[in-house]
Amino acid sequence: MSEKTKVDSKKMHEETRQVELVIGKILRVGVITSAIVILIGIAMYFINGGGGYDSGFPRRFSAIFSGIAAGKSYAVIMLGVFFLILTPVLRVVVSIYAFYKENDKLYVIITTAVLIILIFAMMMGYRS
Amino acid sequence: MNSMLLLLIMGIAAGCLGAVLGIGGGMIITPVLTIMMGMDIKYAIGASIISVIATSSGSTIAYLKDDMLNLRVAMFLEIATTVGAIMGALLVGVFSSTFLYVLFGFFLLYSTYNMIRKLMDKKGESIYTSDDKIVNKLNLASTYYDKAEQKQVDYSMKNVPGGFIMMWAAGLASGLLGIGSGAFKVIAMDTIMEMPLKPSSATSNLMMGVTAAASATVYFFNGSIKPDIAGPLAIGVLAGALIGARVMQVLKPKVIRMIFIPIILYMGVQMVLKGFGVSF
Numbered sequence: 001m002s003e004k005t006k007v008d009s010k011k012m013h014e015e016t017r018q019v020e021l022v023i024g025k026i027l028r029v030g031v032i033t034s035a036i037v038i039l040i041g042i043a044m045y046f047i048n049g050g051g052g053y054d055s056g057f058p059r060r061f062s063a064i065f066s067g068i069a070a071g072k073s074y075a076v077i078m079l080g081v082f083f084l085i086l087t088p089v090l091r092v093v094v095s096i097y098a099f100y101k102e103n104d105k106l107y108v109i110i111t112t113a114v115l116i117i118l119i120f121a122m123m124m125g126y127r128s
Numbered sequence: 129m130n131s132m133l134l135l136l137i138m139g140i141a142a143g144c145l146g147a148v149l150g151i152g153g154g155m156i157i158t159p160v161l162t163i164m165m166g167m168d169i170k171y172a173i174g175a176s177i178i179s180v181i182a183t184s185s186g187s188t189i190a191y192l193k194d195d196m197l198n199l200r201v202a203m204f205l206e207i208a209t210t211v212g213a214i215m216g217a218l219l220v221g222v223f224s225s226t227f228l229y230v231l232f233g234f235f236l237l238y239s240t241y242n243m244i245r246k247l248m249d250k251k252g253e254s255i256y257t258s259d260d261k262i263v264n265k266l267n268l269a270s271t272y273y274d275k276a277e278q279k280q281v282d283y284s285m286k287n288v289p290g291g292f293i294m295m296w297a298a299g300l301a302s303g304l305l306g307i308g309s310g311a312f313k314v315i316a317m318d319t320i321m322e323m324p325l326k327p328s329s330a331t332s333n334l335m336m337g338v339t340a341a342a343s344a345t346v347y348f349f350n351g352s353i354k355p356d357i358a359g360p361l362a363i364g365v366l367a368g369a370l371i372g373a374r375v376m377q378v379l380k381p382k383v384i385r386m387i388f389i390p391i392i393l394y395m396g397v398q399m400v401l402k403g404f405g406v407s408f
Contacts, residue, residue, distance in 0.1 A: 016270075020199060024192035031185045035366055038359050042132070051356060059351045077355035081178060084362055085344045087185040088337035095203060106266070111203045117210040118342060124217070125345030 019098035026094045030087045037080030044073035092118060131165070132360040139364020140371070142179055147187035147372025148379070149388055150332030151310030152180030152340065153365060155395060167357070173306065174352030177344045179365045180308055184337025186369030187330070194377060197330035198270045201285075201317070208292045209299035209309065209339050216303020217343075225305060229403030232301050232312075236396030239315045243389050246319075253381045255283050256322040262288040272327050276380045283324050291321040299339060306343075307399075310336045311392050325381045325388075333373075 045051060052072025058064045059078065067075025092115045099107040138160055142153030154176035161172040191197045246253075263269055269284040285291075298312035310332055317328035347353050376384065 016199065017195060020192045020195065020197075023199075024189055027185065027192070028189050031189060031366065035363060038362055041355065042359055042363070045356070057351075057355050059349055059353075074355040077359040078353075081353060081355065081358050081362060082348060084178065084181055084185065085341055085348060088181060088341040091185075091188065091334070092203075092338060095199065104267075107200060107203060110207065114203055114206045114210060114338070117207065117214065118338060121210060121214050121217075121342030122345045124214070125342055126349055 015102050019095075019102055023091065023094045023098055027087065027091055030083070030090045034080050034083035034087060037083055038077055039080075041073050041075075041077030041080055044071070044076055048073055089115075089118060089122075132356070134165075135357060135360040136364040139179065139182075139361045139366075140368035143183050143186060143365035143368025143370075144372035144375065145368075145387075146179070146183035146310070146365075147190075147333060147369040148329065148376040148384060149310075149391065150314045150329030150336070151391070152176065152308035152336055153183055154180060154308045155391070157361070161357070170352050171354050171357055174347040174354065175357045175361055176308070177340055177347055178353060178358045178362050180310070180340040181337045181344055182362045182365035183369045183372075184333050184335075184340065186366040187333045187373040188337065190370060190373035191330040191333060194273075194373075196272050196327060196373075196377065197334050198268065198323070198327050199334070200266065200270075201268050201323070201327075202331045202334045204266060204268070204288075205292060205295045205313075205316070206335055206338055208295035209302075209313070209335065210342065212296040212299025212301075213303040213309075213339055213342060214299075216300040216305075218303075219300075220304055223304065226403045226405075228301065228304060229399045232305075232307075233396050233399030233401075233403055236311065236315075236392050236399060239319060240389055240393045240396060242319050243385060243392070247382065247385050247389065253324065253385075254322075255281060255324055256286060257282060257284050258286070260284060260286050260288070270327070272324070274326065274381075275377045281324060283327070285317075285321040285323045287321055291316045294320050302339065302343070308336065309339060311395060314388070315392070325384055326376065329376065329384065330373075 051074035053074055057074045058067045064075045064078050096108055096111045099111055142156045146153045157176040157179050158172045161167040162169055263284055271280060271282045274281050294316035298309035302309040313332040313335055314328050317323040318325050
């Protein structure tokens with residue numbers, strides 16, 4: 001590597017560092033939130049002595065929310081698991097913002113493309 | 129209570145190993161749930177996809193904080209993997225899965241051979257630092273601090289198009305065959321692009337959660353994800369991944385490679401046999 005590109009890449013790396021720390025913090029909030037919701041659900045499972053359903057478990061949002069309103073532990077766990085599934089999406093969204101802050105247009109475009117593809121794939125998943 | 133405790137402990141083990149190697153825990157979790165706990169394969173697959181996401185999210189927190197992963201490499205290659213995964217999901221049934229299992233199985237065996245050669249190299253782990261036009265253009269070169277060797281390692285990489293195609297193929301395989309693609313991701317970065325093993329593993333960890341999120345929504349809404357399995361497992365895996373991401377940083381790259389080799393050998397043999405109709 002030439003000296004000039006070395007200096008450039010050092011400076012670039014410092015900027016990236018700040019970006020990564022911000023993403024890390026937001027990601028941590030997301031992960032902790034989902035873990036707490038799951039743990040509350042598990043605690044309710046033991047307090048209520050079961051999942052709250054005679055058979056099966058909720059899997060559509062309407063069923064999950066009405067289950068939570070009725071204090072059913074399985075519904076709470078499912079909400080926490082769904083939050084966990086969203087954490088990688090959160091990671092991509094925050095990365096776009098971070099690259100934007102860094103004035104790195106190329107990576108704003110690349111990361112936005114990842115987000116669009118991901119949302120498209122998740123919609124496919126919801127419909128299937 | 130007992131089964132929840134068992135899931136929690138298994139989750140810790142799978143999360144720890146997955147975070148160190150940059151692979152999802154599917155290859156541990158699926159057989160344990162189906163063979164040892166007698167669970168329906170449908171729920172086992174749902175559980176393993178949740179553990180991939182938990183491994184990814186848990187370890188990424190630590191790897192971002194400690195500057196171990198390469199965010200640009202991750203996002204650039206993620207395009208290839210997610211596009212591959214969607215194509216795979218759309219093309220299910222078009223290709224013979226026998227052929228694909230054998231093809232990817234042999235690729236893993238070939239990678240095992242390559243990894244052993246790297247391990248046997250007397251000069252130790254080599255770091256690629258030369259200039260590369262595409263790497264410069266995409267600004268992919270980076271640096272990490274190796275806690276085991278107590279030094280800052282500046283690294284570059286090569287053959288970005290090759291890595292991109294490999295990532296696309298890994299995504300295709302995961303969409304078509306429903307297998308995780310963590311091992312292929314590590315191989316693409318470590319073997320094809322010659323990135324150092326530690327940032328390869330950390331970057332694979334970040335990526336595999338993003339790739340898995342799409343299939344996780346499929347499994348969530350079709351009822352493959354059971355709360356009494358996924359809940360305790362997710363908590364265990366998150367804890368395990370946080371531990372694993374700490375452990376990985378103090379391990380020598382050589383040690384990580386020594387754990388990685390038997391695992392891809394096992395996966396390769398398993399896939400080739402599965403292609404020929406033998407399951408275990």
